Amino acid sequence: xxxxxxxxxxxxxxxxxxxxxxxxxxxxxxxxxxxxxxxxxxxxxxxxxxxxxxxxxxxxxxxxxxxxxxxxxxxxxxxxxxxxxxxxxxxxxxxxxxxxxxxxxxxxxxxxxxxxxxxxxxxxxxxxxxxxxxxxxxxxxxxxxxxxxxxxxxxxxxxxxxxxxxxxxxxxxxxxxxxxxxxxxxxxxxxxxxxxxxxxxxxxxxxxxxxxxxxxxxxxxxxxxxxxxxxxxxxxxxxxxxxxxxxxxxxxxxxxxxxxxxxxxxxxxxxxxxxxxxxxxxxxxxxxxxxxxxxxxxxxxxxxxxxxxxxxxxxxxxxxxxxxxxxxxxxxxxxxxxxxxxxxxxxxxxxxxxxxxxxxxxxxxxxxxxxxxxxxxxxxxxxxxxxxxxxxxxxxxxxxxxxxxxxxxxxxxxxxxxxxxxxxxxxxxxxxxxxxxxxxxxxxxxxxxxxxxxxxxxxxxxxxxxxxxxxxxxxxxxxxxxxxxxxxxxxxxxxxxxxxxxxxxxxxxxxxxxxxxxxxxxxxxxxxxxxxxxxxxxxxxxxxxxxxxxxxxxxxxxxxxxxxxxxxxxxxxxxxxxxxxxxxxxxxxxxxxxxxxxxxxxxxxxxxxxxxxxxxxxxxxxxxxxxxxxxxxxxxxxxxxxxxxxxxxxxxxxxxxxxxxxxxxxxxxxxxxxxxxxxxxxxxxxxxxxxxxxxxxxxxxxxxxxxxxxxxxxxxxxxxxxxxxxxxxxxxxxxxxxxxxxxxxxxxxxxxxxxxxxxxxxxxxxxxxxxxxxxxxxxxxxxxxxxxxxxxxxxxxxxxxxxxxxxxxxxxxxxxxxxxxxxxxxxxxxxxxxxxxxxxxxxxxxxxxxxxxxxxxxxxxxxxxxxxxxxxxxxxxxxxxxxxxxxxxxxxxxxxxxxxxxxxxxxxxxxxxxxx
Numbered sequence: 044x045x046x047x048x049x050x051x052x053x054x055x056x057x058x059x060x061x062x063x064x065x066x067x068x069x070x071x072x073x074x075x076x077x078x079x080x081x082x083x084x085x086x087x088x089x090x091x092x093x094x095x096x097x098x099x100x101x102x103x104x105x106x107x108x109x110x111x112x113x114x115x116x117x118x119x120x121x122x123x124x125x126x127x128x129x130x131x132x133x134x135x136x137x138x139x140x141x142x143x144x145x146x147x148x149x150x151x152x153x154x155x156x157x158x159x160x161x162x163x164x165x166x167x168x169x170x171x172x173x174x175x176x177x178x179x180x181x182x183x184x185x186x187x188x189x190x191x192x193x194x195x196x197x198x199x200x201x202x203x204x205x206x207x208x209x210x211x212x213x214x215x216x217x218x219x220x221x222x223x224x225x226x227x228x229x230x231x232x233x234x235x236x237x238x239x240x241x242x243x244x245x246x247x248x249x250x251x252x253x254x255x256x257x258x259x260x261x262x263x264x265x266x267x268x269x270x271x272x273x274x275x276x277x278x279x280x281x282x283x284x285x286x287x288x289x290x291x292x293x294x295x296x297x298x299x300x301x302x303x304x305x306x307x308x309x310x311x312x313x314x315x316x317x318x319x320x321x322x323x324x325x326x327x328x329x330x331x332x333x334x335x336x337x338x339x340x341x342x343x344x345x346x347x348x349x350x351x352x353x354x355x356x357x358x359x360x361x362x363x364x365x366x367x368x369x370x371x372x373x374x375x376x377x378x379x380x381x382x383x384x385x386x387x388x389x390x391x392x393x394x395x396x397x398x399x400x401x402x403x404x405x406x407x408x409x410x411x412x413x414x415x416x417x418x419x420x421x422x423x424x425x426x427x428x429x430x431x432x433x434x435x436x437x438x439x440x441x442x443x444x445x446x447x448x449x450x451x452x453x454x455x456x457x458x459x460x461x462x463x464x465x466x467x468x469x470x471x472x473x474x475x476x477x478x479x480x481x482x483x484x485x486x487x488x489x490x491x492x493x494x495x496x497x498x499x500x501x502x503x504x505x506x507x508x509x510x511x512x513x514x515x516x517x518x519x520x521x522x523x524x525x526x527x528x529x530x531x532x533x534x535x536x537x538x539x540x541x542x543x544x545x546x547x548x549x550x551x552x553x554x555x556x557x558x559x560x561x562x563x564x565x566x567x568x569x570x571x572x573x574x575x576x577x578x579x580x581x582x583x584x585x586x587x588x589x590x591x592x593x594x595x596x597x598x599x600x601x602x603x604x605x606x607x608x609x610x611x612x613x614x615x616x617x618x619x620x621x622x623x624x625x626x627x628x629x630x631x632x633x634x635x636x637x638x639x640x641x642x643x644x645x646x647x648x649x650x651x652x653x654x655x656x657x658x659x660x661x662x663x664x665x666x667x668x669x670x671x672x673x674x675x676x677x678x679x680x681x682x683x684x685x686x687x688x689x690x691x692x693x694x695x696x697x698x699x700x701x702x703x704x705x706x707x708x709x710x711x712x713x714x715x716x717x718x719x720x721x722x723x724x725x726x727x728x729x730x731x732x733x734x735x736x737x738x739x740x741x742x743x744x745x746x747x748x749x750x751x752x753x754x755x756x757x758x759x760x761x762x763x764x765x766x767x768x769x770x771x772x773x774x775x776x777x778x779x780x781x782x783x784x785x786x787x788x789x790x791x792x793x794x795x796x797x798x799x800x801x802x803x804x805x806x807x808x809x810x811x812x813x814x815x816x817x818x819x820x821x822x823x824x825x826x827x828x829x830x831x832x833x834x835x836x837x838x839x840x841x842x843x844x845x846x847x848x849x850x851x852x853x854x855x856x857x858x859x860x861x862x863x864x865x866x867x868x869x870x871x872x873x874x875x876x877x878x879x880x881x882x883x884x885x886x887x888x889x890x891x892x893x894x895x896x897x898x899x900x901x902x903x904x905x906x907x908x909x910x911x912x913x914x915x916x917x918x919x920x921x922x923x924x925x926x927x928x929x930x931x932x933x934x935x936x937x938x939x940x941x942x943x944x945x946x947x948x949x950x951x952x953x954x955x956x957x958x959x
Contacts, residue, residue, distance in 0.1 A: 048089055049227040051082065054218045058090060061190040061215065062099055065158045070184035071215035074166075076195045076202075078344015079295050080257025082220045083194040087162050090192060094160040099190075100124075100153075101160045106168030108201075108298065114138075117173035121161055122146060125153050137172035143179055150180065154188040163193040166210065167201035174206035181213040198343030200298060222254025235263040251356070253347055258356040261288040285358050292345070292362035299339060302328055306336040307345070308371070310352055311363035312379050312396070319352055321386065325379055376400035380411065390414035394431045404438035413449075416456065423639040425459040432456060447475035451485045458606050459641040462493055462680040470501045479511050483525035491535040491571060491608045495718075496682045502536055509533040515568075527564035531571040531608050544754045547575025548582050558590070560597045567608040570594055574611040577618050580757040584795045588619035600628045602636035602644035613651040614687065617658040618759040620796035620830055626655050646675035647685075654688035658798070660833030662696050663871030669693075673704055683721050690721040694728050695834065697874060702729060719749030724763070731770065740770040758787045759799040765806040772810040780810040798835055801827035805839045808846075817846050824859075837866035837875050845882055853886055857941065860886075883941075884950060894940045895954050905929055906936040907955035910948045921958075 048055070054075065061071045075083045091101040104120035114137035126149065136142060153159065163169070163177070177191075184191065195202050195211060211217065223231070228249040232240035240248075252258035265285050296304055309325035310317055323333030340346045347355045354360050364372070380396035384407060394415030397408050412435035419428035432453040439446040450472035457465035469489055476482045486505050494502060509529035512518070518526050534547060551558070551572040559565050573591050576582040591612055598604060616625045629652045636644040649672040656665035669692040678686065686705070693701040702725045727742030747763045750756075758764065764787035771780040784806045791799035801823045808819030820843040827836045844859030860879045867875035898906065901922075908918045915933075919926045942948050 048085070049230060050224050051086055051089075051220060054086060054220055055089070055093075057216045057218065058086075058190075058192055059093065061192070062094060062097060062158070062160060065099065065154075065160065065188050065190035066097070068186065068188050070154075070187040070189040070191070072181050072184055072191045072193070072210070072213055073216045073218065074193055074195055074211045074214040075218045075220065076197050076211075077219045078197055078342060079292070080255050081222070081344055082256040083196070084164055085256060086220060087164055087192060087194060090160065090162060097158075099158045099160050101162065103162045104164070104169075106163070106165040106170075108168045108294070111168060111170050111201075113170055114172045115170065115176065117163060117169040118146065118176050121163070122149065125149060138175055143176050146176060147180060147183065150189060151183075151187055158188040159190070161189060161191045163191065166193040166195045167199045167204070167207055169207075171206060174204075174210065178206065178209040178213075181210050184213075196295075196343070198299075198339055198341075198345075199295070200300065223249075223256055223259065224254065225249050228252075228254060228259060231259060232263065253355050255344065255355060257288070258358065261285055261358065262356075285361070288358050289362040289365060292359055293366050295343060295345075296363065296366060299343070300336075302326070302332050302336040303339040303343075304366075306333060306352075307340060307359075307363045308367060308375060309379075310354060311360045311367075312372075312375050314360070317352055321382060321388075322352055324382055325375065373400050373402055377403045377408075380408065384411050389418065391418050391427075391431075394434070398430060398434050401434075401437060409435045409438050409449075413452065416452065420456060423641075425456050425641065428456045429453060429461075442475055444476060444481065447472040447481070447485070450475070451488060454485075455488055458488070458490075459639075459643050462490075462643055466493060466497050466501070470498065473501065473504050479508060480522065480525060482508055483512060483529055486532065487525065487528045488606070489532065490606050490610075491532050491567075492610055492682065492685045493680075494532050494536045495684065496680075505529060505536070506533045524562055524564040527562075527568045531564075531568040534568075534575065535571045535608065535611075544575050545579045545581060547572045548579065551576055551582070560594060563607065566594050566597055570608040570612050570615070573615045574608075577615050578757055578760060579754045580790060580794055583793070584619040584621075584759070587615060588621040591615045591619060592621060592624055595624055595628060598628075600631035600635070602632055602639060602641050602648065604632065605644045605647040610647055610651055610685070613654055614760070617654050618757060618794075618796070620658070620759070620798050620832075622655045622658050622831065626652070626659070629655060642675055643677075643680075646672045646677040647681075649675070650677065650681075650686065650688045653692050657688070657692055657695055659831045660835065660837070660866075660870040662692075662834060665692050666696050666698060666701065666871075669701060673701075678705070684718060687721060690724060693725060696872075697728075697732070699729075699732070718753050719746045719755065721746075723749075724761070724766075727766070736770050736774050740767060740774065743767040743770065756790065757794060757799075758791050758803065759794055759796055762787060762799070762802055765802060768806055768810060777810060781807075784810060797826050797828075797830040798832045801830060801839065802835055805835075805842060809842055814850075817843070817850060820846060833866050833870040834872055834875075837863045837870060837872060840866065841875055841879055841882075844879070848882060848886060857883065857886060861943075880947075883947075895951070897939050898936055902932050902936045902939070904956060905932040906940070906948065907952075907957055909933055909945060910952040910955045911957045912949075913958065 058073055061073050064071050075086055077083060087103075091103075094101045102121045102124050104117045106117055110116050150159065166174075166177075169177070177193075180189070180191065193210070195207065201207065225245065229240060229242075229245045232245050232248060248259060248262065252262060262285070296307055299307075305326040306322060306328065309322045313322055313325065319333060319337070320330075323330065326333065326336070328336060337346065337352055340352075345355055345359050347353045367375070376396045376399040380393040380400065380403070383393035383396065384390075390411055393411045397403060397412060412431045416428040416431040416435075419425070419431065432449060436446065436449050436453070439449055450468045454465040454468040454472070457468065466489065469485055472485045473482050476485060482504070486508055489497065489501075489505070494505065509526070509532070512522065512526040512529055515523050515526040515530060534543065534550070551569065554569070554572075558569050560569060569590065573587055573594075577587055594609075594612060595616075598609060604610070613625055613629065616622050629648055633645065633648040633652060636648055649668045653665045653668035653672065656662075656668060665688075669689045672689065683690075689701070689705060692698070693705060705725055706722060723742050723746040727739045727746070730736075730739035730742060743763055743766050746761075747767060750761065750763065755761065764783040768780040768783040768787070771777070771783065784803060788800070788803035788807055791803040804819050804823035804826060808816045808823060810816075811819055820839060823839045824836070824843060827839055830836070840859045840863035844856045844863055847853075847856035847859060860882050864876055864879035864883070867873070867879065895903065904922065905918055908921065909915075913921070915926050915929045918929045922929075937943065937948070940948070940951060942951070
């Protein structure tokens with residue numbers, strides 16, 4: 044039995060009883076009715092085989108909407124098998140009693156010899172003469188060897204005609220097949236895909252189709268080519284395979300009265316948000332008309348069971364939408380938006396309707412779209428908000444302050460996911476706003492870090508605006524705040540040339556020993572000035588760090604800080620070696636950005652975190668945050684200066700893949716103006732890794748020259764002199780190396796942070812031979828002990844350990860090398876770990892034999908078994924001692940041999956006894 048008939052045993056039983064009655068000469072009529080697609084036709088198609096097994100002759104006919112004008116068309120289909128060659132248009136009056144009587148006599152005569160089963164599908168579409176004849180047949184069935192089974196589609200206008208009622212009222216049984224059960228749905232899924240369906244998918248199919256056989260089979264047929272899909276697709280599928288279903292539904296709707304069609308259109312437009320009253324108003328119906336139209340749709344099987352007005356399947360909505368002309372769709376969407384707006388519904392519901400109607404430019408529509416954008420931002424959907432505002436722009440005049448206001452609002456939303464579009468729209472708004480105050484409000488939306496990547500006219504406009512607003516000290520209120528913000532942006536971009544940067548420290552000092560930080564604008568300006576003073580090294584870290592931390596204390600840990608100058612604060616605090624507070628602050632902001640689905644803030648904060656983690660020597664975590672920022676697309680819009688953290692992570696972690704991703708995203712010189720391109724450093728690092736030292740040196744020196752021209756003097760930001768000095772030394776140019784590193788050391792001391800000084804001391808020690816070099820490395824280690832940067836400590840410990848070993852001081856060398864290994868393991872620097880282990884192994888090979896001889900026989904035996912891979916439990920059993928005793932012997936052996944565990948012990952296996 045086909046799965047479509049699994050829930051049809053009751054109907055099949057009654058029809059079988061009707062066939063048995065026909066065999067006895069007591070014929071009857073069975074009517075199968077219900078809405079579209081409930082399985083009436085499938086039930087009819089299952090009957091011929093059963094009838095033929097009983098020796099009953101089967102004749103069939105089907106009504107068709109377009110063939111209702113052919114007299115006796117259905118009767119001809121039924122009787123043609125009984126009278127081969129019967130003309131399609133029998134002679135005589137098709138409604139006359141003579142012809143009808145002859146045909147009835149024919150049926151009586153033939154059925155007396157062989158019982159008949161007459162199957163009539165879509166009785167509601169039969170022609171009028173056929174309906175009259177079938178009505179007369181129905182009156183005589185009780186004395187005939189004839190069973191008639193006819194299907195009638197409820198809800199179709201033809202089903203309510205008196206001639207159809209005249210037939211169905213004489214039915215012995217009126218059957219109304221229900222929806223398929225979940226079990227039958229599962230069987231149908233298994234039949235379609237050739238395997239048992241996932242329960243979640245089966246449940247979704249049943250829910251999406253309501254168990255309606257037509258909807259279910261059409262949906263499965265559309266999805267069959269893709270294998271068994273995920274459950275959610277059953278709700279939304281609109282593959283070409285459903286086209287025939289949509290056409291069938293459209294035909295059924297076209298035959299409905301106008302109120303039914305209008306209500307269907309209203310429901311399609313309102314989607315699942317419709318309440319009955321609103322749908323009725325949109326359809327132009329009063330309460331009574333709405334309820335009558337809803338009954339028509341429900342009888343037709345197009346509405347789902349249960350409260351409310353909801354289509355039984357997505358294909359119904361699609362069919363309704365496709366039946367409307369573009370003009371109809373435009374008008375009904377606008378009217379729906381107006382009804383939703385005037386009825387006090389949420390603004391986003393009305394805005395969704397306006398998105399589908401591009402012709403409405405009324406003032407009320409623009410206000411609805413702006414209100415919807417505000418609501419979308421509040422629920423963390425900036426992309427939806429942008430769609431509403433872009434639609435609002437369609438209804439605004441091509442110029443003027445109203446359009447500029449919309450552009451500014453749109454840019455404020457787009458900053459969360461598309462900064463480039465935001466910058467374009469802010470640029471357009473600046474040209475349309477009439478007053479300096481209005482332009483300042485728009486320009487304040489441009490983050491200082493992105494201003495350098497804007498077109499030159501935009502940058503010029505911001506600088507002129509800062510000059511036009513005047514000295515903030517002479518202003519009050521909002522005007523002062525705008526002037527402060529414009530000054531911050533103008534000073535950060537330094538369009539007049541790099542010499543502007545050196546004035547930041549003087550401007551910061553002019554604000555007094557304790558600058559005001561009460562407003563966001565004041566904090567923005569102070570942050571920009573701190574950044575400039577840090578780059579130019581016109582102030583010390585001791586002056587910078589307290590003020591930078593004060594700014595941080597005034598700012599909430601929110602994602603929105605990325606749209607201000609605040610991201611520069613992380614750079615300042617990293618350079619000042621003061622990152623204790625900013626790390627947790629950024630973690631909180633990042634989590635909020637993630638929850639709010641704000642891509643750009645999330646990516647920017649990840650970059651800030653990468654910089655802070657790198658400054659703490661937490662390389663693995665820094666790399667993860669940098670990769671996260673790249674995965675979020677930050678390279679598509681951020682300036683090179685804003686991506687400093689990724690460059691530093693790639694350099695410090697020696698991550699070739701991260702470097703490749705950076706170079707693939709950016710062209711040389713792209714977006715940095717007169718500033719040095721950090722990609723030069725990446726290229727220099729890559730050249731050094733290839734062993735091309737002259738090329739690497741030229742890249743670093745070229746970058747350094749550009750940095751000097753830009754007044755980027757601080758070695759705590761980019762220690763390029765240290766990198767170049769190391770390359771000079773390896774190329775056999777110690778004098779050049781000393782000149783560069785001496786200058787870096789002098790600047791590091793002037794800046795005053797342990798990490799900058801300790802790094803310069805290490806490089807000085809590296810290029811200085813003899814005892815003085817070792818002393819400098821000891822000074823570097825002592826200095827870096829005061830820093831949080833574990834990686835810098837590990838690098839100094841490694842270099843000092845190697846130099847001590849070369850100087851014949853193995854005991855101290857071993858201590859330093861072990862420090863390097865442990866610290867590098869903690870911070871995620873595998874190349875330092877490997878070098879330290881190699882040095883330790885080399886040292887061990889020189890004195891290990893003596894150390895092995897110092898072991899007691901038991902210690903040597905236990906260590907030998909462990910070195911050859913035996914577990915403590917196995918050693919204890921073999922030597923007949925306790926596991927605790929094995930642990931004690933191993934601990935003493937480790938100490939004597941100078942190893943930390945089994946991994947290092949295994950390297951000495953050749954010197955120790957193996958298994959017996």
